[in-house]
Amino acid sequence: MPRFSAHVGRRIVIGIPMVWLVVLFLIPFIIVFKISFSEVRLAMPPFAPLFEFVGSKLVAVRLNFANYAFLFTDALYVSSYLYSLKVAAVSTVLCLLLGYPMAYAIARSSPTSRTVLLMLIVLPFWTSFLLRVYAWIGLLKNNGVINNVLMSVGLIHEPITMLQTDFSVYVGIVYSYLPFMILPLYSNLEKHDLTLIEAAADLGASPFTAFRRITLPQSLPGIIAGSLLVFIPAVGEYVIPSLLGRTDQLMIGRVLSDEFFANRDWPVASAVAVFMLGLLVVPIMLFQHFEKRTLEAGK
Amino acid sequence: MTTQPSGPTAQAPYLRIENVTKRFGDFVAVNDVSLDVRRGEIFCLLGGSGSGKTTLLRMLAGFETPTAGKIYIDGQDMCEIAPYDRPVNMMFQSYALFPHMTVEKNVAFGLEQEHLGRQEIQRRVGEILEIVKMTSFLARKPHQLSGGQRQRVALARALVKRPKLLLLDEPLAALDRKLREHTQFELINIQEQLGVTFVVVTHDQEEAMTLSSRMGVMNHGQIVQVGTPSDIYEFPATRFVADFIGSVNMFEGKLIEDEPDFVRIRSDDLGGVIYVSHGISSAPDATVWVAVRPEKITLSRQPPAPAGGTHQPEAAAGENTARGTVKEIAYMGDMSIYLVKVESGKTIRVTIPNVARHTEDRITWDETVHVSWHAESPVVLTR
Numbered sequence: 001m002p003r004f005s006a007h008v009g010r011r012i013v014i015g016i017p018m019v020w021l022v023v024l025f026l027i028p029f030i031i032v033f034k035i036s037f038s039e040v041r042l043a044m045p046p047f048a049p050l051f052e053f054v055g056s057k058l059v060a061v062r063l064n065f066a067n068y069a070f071l072f073t074d075a076l077y078v079s080s081y082l083y084s085l086k087v088a089a090v091s092t093v094l095c096l097l098l099g100y101p102m103a104y105a106i107a108r109s110s111p112t113s114r115t116v117l118l119m120l121i122v123l124p125f126w127t128s129f130l131l132r133v134y135a136w137i138g139l140l141k142n143n144g145v146i147n148n149v150l151m152s153v154g155l156i157h158e159p160i161t162m163l164q165t166d167f168s169v170y171v172g173i174v175y176s177y178l179p180f181m182i183l184p185l186y187s188n189l190e191k192h193d194l195t196l197i198e199a200a201a202d203l204g205a206s207p208f209t210a211f212r213r214i215t216l217p218q219s220l221p222g223i224i225a226g227s228l229l230v231f232i233p234a235v236g237e238y239v240i241p242s243l244l245g246r247t248d249q250l251m252i253g254r255v256l257s258d259e260f261f262a263n264r265d266w267p268v269a270s271a272v273a274v275f276m277l278g279l280l281v282v283p284i285m286l287f288q289h290f291e292k293r294t295l296e297a298g299k
Numbered sequence: 300m301t302t303q304p305s306g307p308t309a310q311a312p313y314l315r316i317e318n319v320t321k322r323f324g325d326f327v328a329v330n331d332v333s334l335d336v337r338r339g340e341i342f343c344l345l346g347g348s349g350s351g352k353t354t355l356l357r358m359l360a361g362f363e364t365p366t367a368g369k370i371y372i373d374g375q376d377m378c379e380i381a382p383y384d385r386p387v388n389m390m391f392q393s394y395a396l397f398p399h400m401t402v403e404k405n406v407a408f409g410l411e412q413e414h415l416g417r418q419e420i421q422r423r424v425g426e427i428l429e430i431v432k433m434t435s436f437l438a439r440k441p442h443q444l445s446g447g448q449r450q451r452v453a454l455a456r457a458l459v460k461r462p463k464l465l466l467l468d469e470p471l472a473a474l475d476r477k478l479r480e481h482t483q484f485e486l487i488n489i490q491e492q493l494g495v496t497f498v499v500v501t502h503d504q505e506e507a508m509t510l511s512s513r514m515g516v517m518n519h520g521q522i523v524q525v526g527t528p529s530d531i532y533e534f535p536a537t538r539f540v541a542d543f544i545g546s547v548n549m550f551e552g553k554l555i556e557d558e559p560d561f562v563r564i565r566s567d568d569l570g571g572v573i574y575v576s577h578g579i580s581s582a583p584d585a586t587v588w589v590a591v592r593p594e595k596i597t598l599s600r601q602p603p604a605p606a607g608g609t610h611q612p613e614a615a616a617g618e619n620t621a622r623g624t625v626k627e628i629a630y631m632g633d634m635s636i637y638l639v640k641v642e643s644g645k646t647i648r649v650t651i652p653n654v655a656r657h658t659e660d661r662i663t664w665d666e667t668v669h670v671s672w673h674a675e676s677p678v679v680l681t682r
Contacts, residue, residue, distance in 0.1 A: 198362055199395035201382040203460065204412030213408070217399050 029277075036270035037063050047266050067271035077255065077272065081279070084252040087166070087241075088234035091173040095181040095230045096223065098174065103185035103222075104215075107192070118186070121179050133172055133243050140168050140244070164246055172240040177233070181226035188222025189215075221290065228287050232280050252276055311374075313338035313496055314359070314464060319368030321354050328354040330520035331368070336513075341490055341497040343507040346517030347543070352500045355517075356466050359498060360389045373463055383412070388462040392469040394453035396441040402428070402452050403437045409460045427459040430489060447478050454486075458493065467499045471506055483509050504544050508532070516540050532592075538680050541590040548596070548647050550589040557583050562679065564589055569621050570643030574614035576674035581681045588680045593650040595676040598637060598662055603671040620671035623647065625664055637662070639670055 038047035039062070052060040071077045106117045124132060139145045140162040147159040162168055192215065200210035238253035245251065250258075252272065259269035312335030321329040329351040336342045344352040357363045359370060361382035370377040377385060388409070396405050403424060410420045428434045431451040441449055450473070457465055470486065471479045487510065490497050501507050507514050508528040515525045516539075524536040535541035538549065552566030552573060564573045564587060573589050581587060597603070603620055623641035630653075637649040647670050662668055 193393070193395070195391055195393055195395040196397060198360075198382070199389075199391055199397075200408070201362075202360060202387075202389045203409035203456065204383050205408070206383055209412065214397060 032270045032273055035266050036067055036274050037065070038267045039064050039066075040265050040267050045266070046264050064267070067267045068275070070268060071271060071275060076250070077252075080250050080252045080255045081276070083249050084235050084237075085279070087169055087173065087251060088231050088237075091170055091177065091234050092181075092227050092231045094170060094174045095178050096227060099178055099181035099185055099226065100219075100223075103182045103189055106182075106186050107189035121182055125179070129176065130239065133176065133240055136168070136172055136175070136244060137163060140171070163244060166246065168244040169241050169246070172244045173230075173234050173237060176240065177230040180229040180233075184225040184229065185219065185222040188219050188225075192218060224287055224290055228283060231283065235280060236276060312336060313340075313373055314342075314498065315369075315371040316355075316359075317369045317371070319355070319358065319365045319370060321351075321358060321363060322366045327520050329358070329365075332520070332522050334515060334522060334525065336496060336498060338496055339494050340512045341487065341499060341510050343499045343501055343511035343514040344517055345501055345504060345507040345514055345544075347502055350517040351520035352502075352517045353468065356389075356468055356498065356500045359464065360387055360466055361385050386463040387466060388457040388460050388464075389466040390453050390457045390468065390470055392472060394441075394449050394473075396449060396452055396456070398441050400440070401437065402433060402439050402441075402444070405441070405452060406456045406459050409456060413460075423459055427455045430458075430492065431455045446473050446475075447482065450474060450482065454489070458489070458495065462495060465495050465497050467497060469501055469503075470499060472501075472503070479506070486510065508544075516543060518543075533678075535590065535678060535680070537682050538588050538590070541678065541680060546593055546648055547590045548593065550591070550645075552587060552589060554581060554583055554585050554587055557581070561674075563618075564679070568643060568645050570641060570645075571621055572615075572618045573677060574618040574674050575677050575679055576614075579679045579681070581679075585681065590678045590680055591672055591676055593636070593648040594634075594652075596647065596649045596670050596672045598639070598649055598651065598668045598670060600662070600666070600668060602669050614674045619674060619677075620669055621647070622667065622669050625662060625666050625668055628664060639668060641670065 034050055035047055038050055040046060041048050048062065048064075050062060051058055052062065102121075106114055106121075109117060137144070141147075142159040142161065142163070144163075146162070147156075150156045151159065162171075196214050196218075197210050200214050201207070205213065236253045236256075237251060238257055241251040242254055256269055256272050256276070259265050259272060263269070314334075314336040316332055316334040319329060319332050320327065332351075332355060344355060346352040354363060358365050359372075359377075361377070361380065364378070372386060375386075397408065400408070406424045406427060407420050410423060415423075425434070428437065431454055433448065433451050433455060436444060436448060436452075441452070444452065450470070454470075471482055474482060483506065486497075497510075499507070499510055501510075511528060513525065513527055514531060515522045516531060517523065518539050524531055524540050526534075531540060532544055535544065535547075541547045542549065550564075550566040550568040550573060552564040552568065554562060555565050555572070556563035557579070559578045561577070562575050562579055564575065565571075566573055566589065575589070579587070602617075602622075604616075621641040621643070623639040625637055626640045626646065627636075627638035629636040632653070634650050634652045637651065639647045639649060641647055649670060
C-alpha cells in the first residue's frame with residue numbers, strides 16, 4: 001500500500017510539469033509546425049488547411065515546402081539568422097568574461113557578504129525589463145547622459161553615435177542577461193572543494209595554474225549552463241534589438257514578429273520559427289549530453 | 300623529556316621548529332612549540348581535536364604562516380617560501396584527489412609543474428604506482444576507486460615529487476579497521492623503502508603508536524611530551540599524557556616518605572599506601588598522582604603476599620593493594636576488562652589476558668577480590 005501511494009505521488013509530481021510542457025509547449029509547437037507547411041491565404045485563419053476532408057473522409061494532404069525554400073531564396077532571412085547567431089555568440093562570450101570573475105568573487109566571499117552580493121545581482125529584476133532597456137536609450141542617445149558628460153568634461157566635442165549600433169545591442173543584451181550567466185556559475189563555483197586548490201599548490205602549481213587546471217575544468221558545467229541561458233534567448237531576442245538596435249540589419253526575432261503581425265504571412269513566419277528552433281536544439285542537445293556525462297562522473 | 304636511546308643522535312635535525320606560535324584573532328592555536336625531527340623518521344603528532352596539531356602541519360606545508368617563530372627544513376628557512384615552492388608534500392585527510400583527472404593524471408600533476416619531460420614523468424609515475432600497487436588502475440577516475448585505493452593514489456601523488464618531508468593528515472582515518480591495520484604496515488614499508496621523512500598528524504593513539512618512530516603529544520597548542528611510543532606509554536610526563544595514551548588508573552595522594560630509591564604515598568583514592576620502588580623529585584607533603592596501567596594490575600581472591608622484588612627495603616604487607624568487588628566484566632576476546640570497586644569507593648580498571656581458552660575457576664561478578672601491583676609498575680606524576 002505505501003509502495004502504491006509513493007508511486008502515485010511520484011507520478012503526480014512528474015505529471016504536473018509534463019502537463020504544463022505538453023499544453024503550453026508541445027501542442028502550440030505542433031500547431032506552428034503544421035502551419036509552416038500550409039499555404040498563405042487571405043482568410044480567417046490566414047492559411048490553407050493541411051488536411052482536406054469531404055464529409056468525414058480525408059481526401060488530400062497538402063504539404064507545402066515552399067515556405068522553407070523561401071527562407072533560403074530571400075537574403076533577408078539568411079542574413080538575419082547569421083546576424084542573430086553572431087550577436088548571441090558575442091554577447092555570450094562578453095557575459096562569460098564579465099560574469100565569471102563576478103561569480104568567482106561572490107563564491108569566495110564571506111557567507112554574509114555573499115547574500116548581499118547575490119541580492120544585488122537579482123535586484124534589477126524588480127524593475128520591468130522593458131523599462132530598464134528604455135533607460136539605456138536615455139543613456140546612449142546622442143544627447144543622452146553619457147555623451148553629455150563626456151562633452152562637458154571636454155573629452156569629446158562631437159557626440160558619439162552609440163544608439164542603433166551593434167554596440168548598443170551588445171550593451172543591452174549583456175546588461176540584461178548577465179545574471180543568467182552569473183547565477184549558474186556561482187552555484188557551481190560555490191560547491192568547489194578548496195582543499196583541491198591547496199593540493200594543487202602543494203604539488204607545485206602556481207595560483208594561476210591551479211585555476212587553469214583545477215577550477216576552470218570543474219566549472220565547465222556552470223560555464224555551459226550559463227552560456228546556454230544567455231545564448232538561446234539572445235538568438236531570438238526581440239525587444240532589445242528593436243529598441244536599441246540597428247535599423248538596417250534585423251535580428252531573427254524581429255523578422256519573425258514582422259512576418260506574423262505586419263505581413264500576416266503565418267506559414268512563412270512559422271517556418272522561420274521552426275527553423276530557428278532547429279538551430280537552437282543543437283546546443284541544447286550538446287548541453288544535455290554534457291550534463292549526463294558530468295552526472296555520471298559525479299557519482 | 301626522554302632521549303632516543305638508539306640511532307644517530309649526533310645528526311642535525313632535518314626539520315626544526317623553533318618557538319612557533321600561531322594566533323587566529325584571540326585564539327592561540329599553536330603556543331610556542333619547538334620540535335626537532337630527524338631525517339628518515341616517522342614522527343607522529345598526536346592530540347585531540349583543537350590541540351593545534353593540524354595547524355602546525357599546515358604551517359609546515361605553508362598554508363598558514365606562523366605568527367611568531369621559525370621553521371627550518373634541511374637548514375633552509377621556510378618563512379618566505381610559498382606552498383608551491385616548498386620541498387614538502389602533503390597527503391590530505393580527504394585525499395583531495397582531482398575528480399576530473401585519471402589516477403595517472405593525478406599522480407603526474409606534481410611532476411608536470413616541475414616541467415619534466417614526458418618520458419621522465421611517465422617513468423616516475425609508473426615507478427611510484429608500482430610501489431603503491433596501483434598500476435592496473437592507471438586510467439580510472441577517483442570516483443571509480445575504493446577508499447583504500449584512493450588513499451594509495453593520494454600517497455603516490457605526494458611521494459612522486461620526492462619531497463624532503465611528507466606530511467600526512469590523519470592518513471588512515473577514512474579506512475575501515477581491517478584495512479587500517481594492513482595499511483599501517485604498508486606505510487612503514489614504503490617509508491623505509493624511500494627513506495622520506497614523514498610527519499603524521501593523528502588523533503588516534505593506536506595509529507600513532509604503531510606508525511611512529513617518535514611521537515609528540517599535543518594539548519592546548521603545546522607539545523606536552525616527545526618520545527618513542529614506549530617511552531610515552533611507560534613513562535608519561537604528565538597526567539594528561541598518561542590519561543590520553545591508553546587507559547590508566549590514577550590515584551591522588553600525599554608524599555609521606557621520600558627516599559632516593561623509593562617513595563611512599565598515602566592515597567585516599569586507594570584507601571592505603573602506595574610504595575614505589577624508584578625515587579622522584581618533588582617536595583615532601585606535595586600532592587602527587589600515581590598512575591598504574593590496567594594490564595599491570597593483578598586480581599586475586601587471597602590477599603597478596605608482600606611481593607618479592609630486588610629492591611630493599613621492600614613494600615610492606617598491605618601496601619600497593621586494596622580489596623574490592625567485581626562490578627563489571629567486559630570480554631574482549633584476547634583479554635577481559637574487569638572493573639573493581641574498592642572499599643574507598645574508586646573503581647579500578649584491570650585487564651587480564653585470556654591465556655586459557657576455558658577456565659572453570661574464573662573470577663566473576665560480585666566476587667570479593669584483591670587488586671595489587673608490583674612496586675616497579677606505577678608512575679608518579681607531579682603535574
